[in-house]
Amino acid sequence: xxxxxxLTLRDAKIPVSLREYLxxxxxxxxxxxxxxxxxxYYLARSCLVKDERxxxxxDQVFGKCFEGLELTSEDEEVVAEIPEDWLRSLSERVMTxxxxxxxxxxxxxxxxxxxxxxxxxxxxxxxxxxxxWIGTGGTSPFGANGYNPEGVSxxxxxxxxxxxxxxxxxxxxxxxxxxxxxxxxxxKVALRRLRRFARDGAATELDLPDTINSTARNAGLLDIKxxxxxxNTVKVLILFDIGGSMDYHIRTCEELFSAVRxxxxxxxxxxxxxxxxxxxxxxxxxxxxxxxxxxDVLHTYPADYKLIFVxxxxxxxxxxAYPGGSVEHWNEEPGNVWLNRILNVYNRSIWLNxxxxxxxxxxxxxRDIKRTMRDRMYPLTLDGLDRGIRExxx
Amino acid sequence: xxxxxxxxxVATEDLMVAVNGAIALERPLLVKGEPGTGKTVLAHEIAAxxxxxxxxxxxxxxxKAQQGLYEYDAVSRLRDSQLGDEKVQxxxxxxxxxxxxxxxxxxxxxxxxxxxxxxxxxxxxNDLLLELDRMEFHVYETxxxxxxxxxxxxxxxxxxxxxxxxxxxxRCFFHYISFPDRDVMQKIINVHYxxxxxxxxxxxxxxxxxxxxxxxxKKKPTTSELxxxxxxxxxxxxxxxxxxxxxxxxxxxxxxxxxLKNEQDVHLFEKLVFxxxxxxx
Numbered sequence: 001x002x003x004x005x006x007l008t009l010r011d012a013k014i015p016v017s018l019r020e021y022l023x024x025x026x027x028x029x030x031x032x033x034x035x036x037x038x039x040x041y042y043l044a045r046s047c048l049v050k051d052e053r054x055x056x057x058x059d060q061v062f063g064k065c066f067e068g069l070e071l072t073s074e075d076e077e078v079v080a081e082i083p084e085d086w087l088r089s090l091s092e093r094v095m096t097x098x099x100x101x102x103x104x105x106x107x108x109x110x111x112x113x114x115x116x117x118x119x120x121x122x123x124x125x126x127x128x129x130x131x132x133w134i135g136t137g138g139t140s141p142f143g144a145n146g147y148n149p150e151g152v153s154x155x156x157x158x159x160x161x162x163x164x165x166x167x168x169x170x171x172x173x174x175x176x177x178x179x180x181x182x183x184x185x186x187x188k189v190a191l192r193r194l195r196r197f198a199r200d201g202a203a204t205e206l207d208l209p210d211t212i213n214s215t216a217r218n219a220g221l222l223d224i225k226x227x228x229x230x231x232n233t234v235k236v237l238i239l240f241d242i243g244g245s246m247d248y249h250i251r252t253c254e255e256l257f258s259a260v261r262x263x264x265x266x267x268x269x270x271x272x273x274x275x276x277x278x279x280x281x282x283x284x285x286x287x288x289x290x291x292x293x294x295x296d297v298l299h300t301y302p303a304d305y306k307l308i309f310v311x312x313x314x315x316x317x318x319x320x321a322y323p324g325g326s327v328e329h330w331n332e333e334p335g336n337v338w339l340n341r342i343l344n345v346y347n348r349s350i351w352l353n354x355x356x357x358x359x360x361x362x363x364x365x366x367r368d369i370k371r372t373m374r375d376r377m378y379p380l381t382l383d384g385l386d387r388g389i390r391e392x393x394x
Numbered sequence: 395x396x397x398x399x400x401x402x403x404v405a406t407e408d409l410m411v412a413v414n415g416a417i418a419l420e421r422p423l424l425v426k427g428e429p430g431t432g433k434t435v436l437a438h439e440i441a442a443x444x445x446x447x448x449x450x451x452x453x454x455x456x457x458k459a460q461q462g463l464y465e466y467d468a469v470s471r472l473r474d475s476q477l478g479d480e481k482v483q484x485x486x487x488x489x490x491x492x493x494x495x496x497x498x499x500x501x502x503x504x505x506x507x508x509x510x511x512x513x514x515x516x517x518x519x520n521d522l523l524l525e526l527d528r529m530e531f532h533v534y535e536t537x538x539x540x541x542x543x544x545x546x547x548x549x550x551x552x553x554x555x556x557x558x559x560x561x562x563x564x565r566c567f568f569h570y571i572s573f574p575d576r577d578v579m580q581k582i583i584n585v586h587y588x589x590x591x592x593x594x595x596x597x598x599x600x601x602x603x604x605x606x607x608x609x610x611x612k613k614k615p616t617t618s619e620l621x622x623x624x625x626x627x628x629x630x631x632x633x634x635x636x637x638x639x640x641x642x643x644x645x646x647x648x649x650x651x652x653x654l655k656n657e658q659d660v661h662l663f664e665k666l667v668f669x670x671x672x673x674x675x
Contacts, residue, residue: 019564023419032415042411050563052426052554052570208468215472222476251610 002044005065009048012061016048023047037066203228235266237301237346239280241311242271244327249354252380253310256352268301274315275335276342277326294338298345306392307342307349310380313369314355320368339372349373350388354380403432403439404574404581412569413440422526422548424563427571429553430616436571437507437549446547447504451493453514459521462494462508463531463540485535494525498542505547512555519562527565574617576603586621590628597637598624601647605654610662615653623652 002024009016024047033039041062049058203226210225217223238260240246240253260267270280270292281291318325320335343349351369353360357379360366370377378388397413399405405413413436416423425433441448451462471488474481481487497506511519525531529542550566552558574582576599583595598620606614615623626649627637637647646667647653654660 015560017564023421023567027415027419030418032411032418038407039411042408043415045408046412046415046567046569050424050558050560050566050568055570206469212468212472220476222472 005044005061008061008065009058012057014049014054014057014061020048020050205229233266234264235301235305236260236264236268236308237297237305238267238269238308238310239276240269240271241274241309241313243273245274245312245314246354249312249380252354256310256380256385266305268305270297272311273326273328274311275319275326276309276338277329277331277335278333278338294342298342303345303347305346307346308388308392309349309351309373311351311353312355313351313353313366313377314363315365317365317368320365336368336372339369343373348392349376350391351377352380352385352388353377356381357384397440397443400439400443402585403435404578404585405436405439406574406578409436409569409571412567416567417547419567420545420547422550422566424550424552424558424566424568425571426552426554426568428573428614428616430618431571431573432617433551433571434507434509437505437509437551440547440549441505444505444547447500447502448507449493449497449500449504449546450507450509452509453511453518455513455515457514457518459514459518459525460492462492462522463525464492464495464533465490466535489533489535494522494531495540497546497548498529498540500546503544503546505549508548508550510553511550512552512558516556519558523561523565579617579620582617583621583624587624587628590624591634594627594632594634594637595624597634598627601637602653605647605650605663608663608666611654611659612656613654613659615655619653619655623649626652 002021006016006021024044027033027043027047028040033043044062045055045058049055205227207225207227210227211223214223214225215221238257240257246253257269270282272280276294278294279291280294280297283290316325316327319327320339322334323332324330325334351373353366355363355366360370360377366377376388376391378384378391396410397405397417398410413423415421425436427433437450438448440446466485467488467490471482471485493506497504526548529545530539532539579599579602580595583590583599602615602620602623605611630649632648646664650660650663654663
């Protein structure tokens, strides 16, 4: 009955199974949806989608498959021009004033808006009458520059035509799609994969099997055995790139940092600037006074620490390849020597990069560092973090 | 027998469809959403609306699936055997019923709430697959099978701290409680505080959504925080005028501690208000 819909959902990478589809049909059979379109939409959503990250994809597919449902010809009209003040108000809502100022500095807000408007209009036409929707996610200039990681999305607007938008066209779950937003809580969930439990410390728990065993050996006289509680024993060393081009990613990094801090008992962090050299520091304000030799770090923390770099790896190629290439001081040995040195010690290591993955090819130093890391570079999105942690936990 | 909004709970249409679907098909309903959007309360309301008893199982990080079925208290049996107690002969004296057992054998078909399933170990949902699917389980110690007389309505809440396994999800209905919009919020407030002045609600909602829109907040205030705040406003008898934001966000609303629970957020908010004031001069 809705087989096409089901198959399209699968094509859209929503993990629906036959069982869920049958559940939907069974519910239809029992008359749960009352033959109303809205109720059918709610029911289908409830049966088929099991993760709020997929709700947005579901809304899109639903919109596509049941296009024309309850539509009048007036509704088919495509909105190709988007009023500028509308765009502006939208971006004012999603960006802070500082970000706006940044954008202005980068080439003018007007210009950007113009570009965005043009692009959106094009997209509307290409999709023909069908599309109510333009998700500019990755292609929007906002996304590209990393000012607004959510991208700007434009919907068919209620205000302009004074009629209600269909429920699934509201796409109110857009924010929940993964890839985009990375919050402290989400990071914690991803990091949890790294947990490795082991028992050490004071014996506080009753060990039932051992108690029974030794009681039996003791000819039935009770002999209670205790074991220590399980603790997370993973040790993590994090190196953050700080300053310069990383300023744009501070917020994401802050979130990552606060999440890892509460998650691990053995966590050490240090800062570096652009590339790893002979010194690291813990307090960015006192970096020139209060730094620690990288050699000391290598000698202090044993090889069973897991190493995570966080940095955009965006710099001048000299900073990696030549002695004296650092922008801050005279370095005797080039950055890649130091990188390899530390990688030789910690064989469980990854590099998290806040720059979106699709732009990596465009920056030579990202490619270089990725090669040095033997491809273990992951974007700082939930999905990337997940892959990275998997690599670390292997 | 259908679930709909009650005197003290506002259910949106999509929530009603999901709940009624789960009831009709006798499948568990998995509810997710921002903290404070009424996930746990939902189970209470369903039980109240359908006139059924509610059995609550609050899951903690140490909870095991087996505890929901039954527990065999081997240690106390061992102790009794040392003392030569008569009880020791019958093993069923040492079997403690869990919440699931209670729900399966209850006289009136109950509503079973499994609260915060994501708090438990990652394998927890997997261990309950068969039990929730077939609504029966086997007690090895006494060699009996416990089977549900009628299938209870099962409501499961999750705060998304862990991903739930696919096999588990496939057996559930799913509903994500999204943050209520202004109209729904107004209804929710009316339900909780029927005697509140209209203009106080309006001003409070303005201030509330204003705060939620502040970019960069670590923890946005949600429904339960709003309700607490309004209660405080009513207790303190704050006049609605003092909540009004002229042309933007130039005042700090009174008693904002009920809305912002994080000191960084409070700082951020104060800073923004300060900036706005300066601009006006």
